[in-house]
Amino acid sequence: MSDQPWEEIEHSADWALRVRGEDLRALYENAARGMIALAGGEADPDQPAVSHDFALSAPDAETLLIDWLTELVYLIEDKSLVISDIRVARIENFSLEATVRGTPGGHFSKHIKAVTYHGLEIIRRDDGYEATIVFDV
Numbered sequence: 425m426s427d428q429p430w431e432e433i434e435h436s437a438d439w440a441l442r443v444r445g446e447d448l449r450a451l452y453e454n455a456a457r458g459m460i461a462l463a464g465g466e467a468d469p470d471q472p473a474v475s476h477d478f479a480l481s482a483p484d485a486e487t488l489l490i491d492w493l494t495e496l497v498y499l500i501e502d503k504s505l506v507i508s509d510i511r512v513a514r515i516e517n518f519s520l521e522a523t524v525r526g527t528p529g530g531h532f533s534k535h536i537k538a539v540t541y542h543g544l545e546i547i548r549r550d551d552g553y554e555a556t557i558v559f560d561v
Contacts, residue, residue: 429445432458438542438558439462439558439559440557441462442555443455443555443556447553448485448515450552451489451553452488452489452520453511455489455492456492456493456496456510457510458557459493459536460500460507462534462536464534465500465506465530466530466531466532466533467527468530471528471529473508473525474527477523478524479519479520480519480520481518482519487518489546490541493539497536499524500536501535505526505527505530506526506528507525510522510523535561537560538560539557540557540558544556544558
């Protein structure tokens with residue numbers, strides 16, 4: 425596994441990330457961090473930080489990943505939250521509990537419309553998990 429747990433990859437019209445993690449918890453955290461890095465948010469220094477807790481369930485790991493990232497897109501795009509800290513506390517049986525912390529009132533250089541299922545598959549590798557995620561922009 426490389427030092428960087430995500431990398432932007434070429435995609436014809438949208439953005440795509442290849443994400444890695446030693447376990448599913450790390451994969452989901454790294455997917456969120458990679459997506460946040462793509463959005464390029466700049467926080468408003470006059471705003472106090474806020475926290476958001478999540479408890480999500482889905483029928484499979486891929487849907488859970490989409491649901492997780494979609495919740496974060498909502499915070500970024502609709503609430504202008506510049507996310508600075510991500511903690512997935514638990515992930516098991518296609519359920520996730522997590523907390524994110526960030527600063528509202530941010531400005532973003534790029535905007536994400538949606539997280540897509542296009543080509544999404546979570547793959548088990550010898551050194552952990554990998555997924556390629558495509559974002560509609």
